[in-house]
Amino acid sequence: xxxxxxxxxxxxxxxxxxxxxxxxxxxxxxxxxxxxxxxxxxxxxxxxxxxxxxxxxxxxxxxxxxxxxxxxxxxxxxxxxxxxxxxxxxxxxxxxxxxxxxxxxxxxxxxxxxxxxxxxxxxxxxxxxxxxxxxxxxxxxxxxxxxxxxxxxxxxxxxxxxxxxxxxxxxxxxxxxxxxxxxxxxxxxxxxxxxxxxxxxxxxxxxxxxxxxxxxxxxxxxxxxxxxxxxxxxxxxxxxxxxxxxxxxxxxxxxxxxxxxxxxxxxxxxxxxxxxxxxxxxxxxxxxxxxxxxx
Amino acid sequence: xxxxxxxxxxxxxxxxxxxxxxxxxxxxxxxxxxxxxxxxxxxxxxxxxxxxxxxxxxxxxxxxxxxxxxxxxxxxxxxxxxxxxxxxxxxxxxxxxxxxxxxxxxxxxxxxxxxxxxxxxxxxxxxxxxxxxxxxxxxxxxxxxxxxxxxxxxxxxxxxxxxxxxxxxxxxxxxxxxxxxxxxxxxxxxxxxxxxxxxxxxxxxxxxxxxxxxxxxxxxxxxxxxxxxxxxxxxxxxxxxxxxxxxxxxxxxxxxxxxxxxxxxxxxxxxxxxxxxxxxxxxxxxxxxxxxxxxxxxxxxxxxxxxxxxxxxxxxxxxxxxxxxxxxxxxxxxxxxxxxxxxxxxxxxxxxxxxxxxxxxxxxxxxxxxxxxxxxxxxxxx
Numbered sequence: 237x238x239x240x241x242x243x244x245x246x247x248x249x250x251x252x253x254x255x256x257x258x259x260x261x262x263x264x265x266x267x268x269x270x271x272x273x274x275x276x277x278x279x280x281x282x283x284x285x286x287x288x289x290x291x292x293x294x295x296x297x298x299x300x301x302x303x304x305x306x307x308x309x310x311x312x313x314x315x316x317x318x319x320x321x322x323x324x325x326x327x328x329x330x331x332x333x334x335x336x337x338x339x340x341x342x343x344x345x346x347x348x349x350x351x352x353x354x355x356x357x358x359x360x361x362x363x364x365x366x367x368x369x370x371x372x373x374x375x376x377x378x379x380x381x382x383x384x385x386x387x388x389x390x391x392x393x394x395x396x397x398x399x400x401x402x403x404x405x406x407x408x409x410x411x412x413x414x415x416x417x418x419x420x421x422x423x424x425x426x427x428x429x430x431x432x433x434x435x436x437x438x439x440x441x442x443x444x445x446x447x448x449x450x451x452x453x454x455x456x457x458x459x460x461x462x463x464x465x466x467x468x469x470x471x472x473x474x475x476x477x478x479x480x481x482x483x484x485x486x487x488x489x490x491x492x493x494x495x496x497x498x499x500x501x502x503x504x505x506x507x508x509x510x511x512x513x514x515x516x517x518x519x520x521x522x523x524x525x526x527x528x529x530x531x
Numbered sequence: 532x533x534x535x536x537x538x539x540x541x542x543x544x545x546x547x548x549x550x551x552x553x554x555x556x557x558x559x560x561x562x563x564x565x566x567x568x569x570x571x572x573x574x575x576x577x578x579x580x581x582x583x584x585x586x587x588x589x590x591x592x593x594x595x596x597x598x599x600x601x602x603x604x605x606x607x608x609x610x611x612x613x614x615x616x617x618x619x620x621x622x623x624x625x626x627x628x629x630x631x632x633x634x635x636x637x638x639x640x641x642x643x644x645x646x647x648x649x650x651x652x653x654x655x656x657x658x659x660x661x662x663x664x665x666x667x668x669x670x671x672x673x674x675x676x677x678x679x680x681x682x683x684x685x686x687x688x689x690x691x692x693x694x695x696x697x698x699x700x701x702x703x704x705x706x707x708x709x710x711x712x713x714x715x716x717x718x719x720x721x722x723x724x725x726x727x728x729x730x731x732x733x734x735x736x737x738x739x740x741x742x743x744x745x746x747x748x749x750x751x752x753x754x755x756x757x758x759x760x761x762x763x764x765x766x767x768x769x770x771x772x773x774x775x776x777x778x779x780x781x782x783x784x785x786x787x788x789x790x791x792x793x794x795x796x797x798x799x800x801x802x803x804x805x806x807x808x809x810x811x812x813x814x815x816x817x818x819x820x821x822x823x824x825x826x827x828x829x830x831x832x833x834x835x836x837x838x839x840x841x842x843x844x845x846x847x848x849x850x851x852x853x854x855x856x857x858x859x860x861x862x863x864x865x866x867x868x869x870x871x872x873x874x875x876x877x878x879x880x881x882x883x884x885x886x887x888x889x890x891x892x893x894x895x896x897x898x899x900x901x902x903x904x905x906x907x908x909x910x911x912x913x
Contacts, residue, residue: 256844263874312747332844334813337745338637339674339715345642346673361843373813373843375873378894392790393813394841397873401894418789421642447790450639473793476800483776483793483808514801515794516895 238365238412239432246301249274251308252284260373261285267376269369272300293324304328306371315340322351330371331357341421348423355423360415361393384409387433390445391418398515399445406519408526411439426452427459434464441467441525443518448474449495457503468509469521472500532741532756535578537620539739546710550734553622562603563596565621572624575602579614587612625733630723632656635711643673648690652723678708696730715745764829771822773811780804783827787811787840795839798896802904806830815845820853835866835903842873851882858886866906870899
């Protein structure tokens with residue numbers, strides 16, 4: 237079981253004819269993703285890895301019934317393309333692209349809320365449902381063949397890979413790994429992604445991989461305390477981050493005393509989450525939770 | 532990118548914010564010449580990209596031509612909070628009855644824009660937020676919506692203003708919002724917005740930080756983004772599209788991904804001291820890894836290098852060739868440990884091993900740090 241994406245989901249790849257689009261389409265197909273169409277304006281009629289390419293999203297949806305879309309579109313074209321995609325009726329969009337102007341992100345976020353769509357990103361590695369399908373760039377070979385019962389939500393990309401691998405090694409494999417993006421403004425909030433896991437009977441617990449900056453984790457903690465019944469493990473990266481320094485991600489900065497590891501850990505701990513001090517500790521905590529369940 | 536005050540002031544004025552008359556001077560002569568445009572008395576302000584200039588001697592008042600020459604000469608060539616002053620702004624001094632704060636910023640909580648009107652200006656807005664939160668009035672606007680005149684007036688009324696002054700403040704808010712949107716700004720701020728005894732408004736400061744990711748659509752913005760970064764290695768890193776943070780220790784860290792990099796710092800920090808943090812992002816090529824490896828090695832007195840990569844979007848097998856080239860060219864003697872997993876990991880390992888890099892195949896960063904400690908012969912240091 238999974239959230240948002242499974243092997244039946246009909247996936248559209250936007251920017252499919254670009255170098256990254258082509259390479260990632262190959263990896264996604266190899267993992268088992270049901271890619272039904274690609275879009276690159278001006279390249280309609282072509283094919284990539286046997287996937288038909290269309291000029292526009294509406295055409296692709298009409299011809300193939302595509303229902304979810306993953307973006308390998310250049311930053312400057314993302315906003316327009318997201319609006320096109322939502323207009324064509326698609327309600328799950330994964331924006332892998334980094335360096336998108338934050339004003340564009342705010343407009344996309346507002347539109348997504350208005351139409352009730354789930355948009356992941358920007359700067360997300362995407363989503364991977366173990367053993368079934370993936371949208372984005374998460375390498376499949378880091379995960380076991382069969383999914384388990386641990387949900388993962390991560391602000392960071394590559395750190396999500398590590399945590400997914402750690403959970404698998406601990407014998408508590410992930411069900412679905414969701415990258416929510418590392419920008420200061422994200423398209424869908426952490427708390428809203430948690431709601432999908434809350435509703436998934438096959439997810440026993442959720443691991444949150446956070447990082448310094450912003451207040452997504454603090455807001456999620458409020459939701460967890462109020463409504464989220466499943467156990468939560470949380471690791472927040474950046475204990476050794478100097479204040480005022482942007483740590484790679486545009487959003488990863490401790491500013492004005494806000495967004496520190498301490499404030500996030502305190503909020504999550506108060507909400508009942510189990511706190512891991514390092515990524516490897518997530519494995520230990522997950523084993524303990526799995527053991528308790530069997531008691 | 533943070534703009535200089537005079538650059539922001541020009542954009543604010545074009546948008547209709549009432550900026551005091553000013554001119555920019557690079558020499559004492561130019562400062563005196565400014566008096567043709569700007570009436571005495573004037574304030575002379577160091578154009579440095581740092582806050583609290585007033586407290587650190589970067590803002591002075593001049594009442595005569597002689598004073599302008601002397602004070603401009605004293606400011607030019609000195610440093611304010613470590614920043615060299617190579618130009619000053621000569622601006623008309625205004626009489627102050629009251630100081631307000633107006634700002635527009637990206638609000639990560641709402642994922643939207645917040646317009647702030649403060650009834651206590653001239654002091655750091657964060658201090659006000661902490662000590663007198665009741666002095667700040669906020670309005671959230673969800674773009675692409677504009678801040679409408681009636682919304683701005685409602686905010687000004689809520690803050691206790693009436694009559695003409697209320698309308699004038701609302702006009703400033705609308706103008707500031709417009710320039711914020713038009714410039715793809717992260718923050719646009721006037722602190723203080725001065726109210727004179729006859730209730731005229733003057734913006735006597737201008738702060739504008741523009742989103743670097745949006746610079747491609749702003750040909751009107753200054754082109755010297757890189758020159759504004761102070762640290763030489765951080766500047767060079769930005770030049771090749773990666774991010775670098777300089778730290779105090781002696782273990783260099785390269786990661787593909789910021790979260791992974793921070794986690795690596797967390798784990799390294801338990802036993803060793805990170806010297807720097809370099810995050811490649813998703814654009815690894817052989818050439819990029821060659822340049823980034825050379826960059827982190829510019830830090831003196833290193834004892835080790837930890838490379839933590841995942842091949843998702845990144846062709847790490849290509850990157851490995853670049854790393855190896857640097858290690859050979861520079862004849863690096865200290866231990867280099869690499870954990871590189873994902874697509875085409877076996878090829879990556881083979882390339883790195885050939886250059887003497889210690890390869891860790893376990894998924895945990897702890898295992899990589901353990902291998903580095905073993906190679907250094909180091910026990911726990913803390």
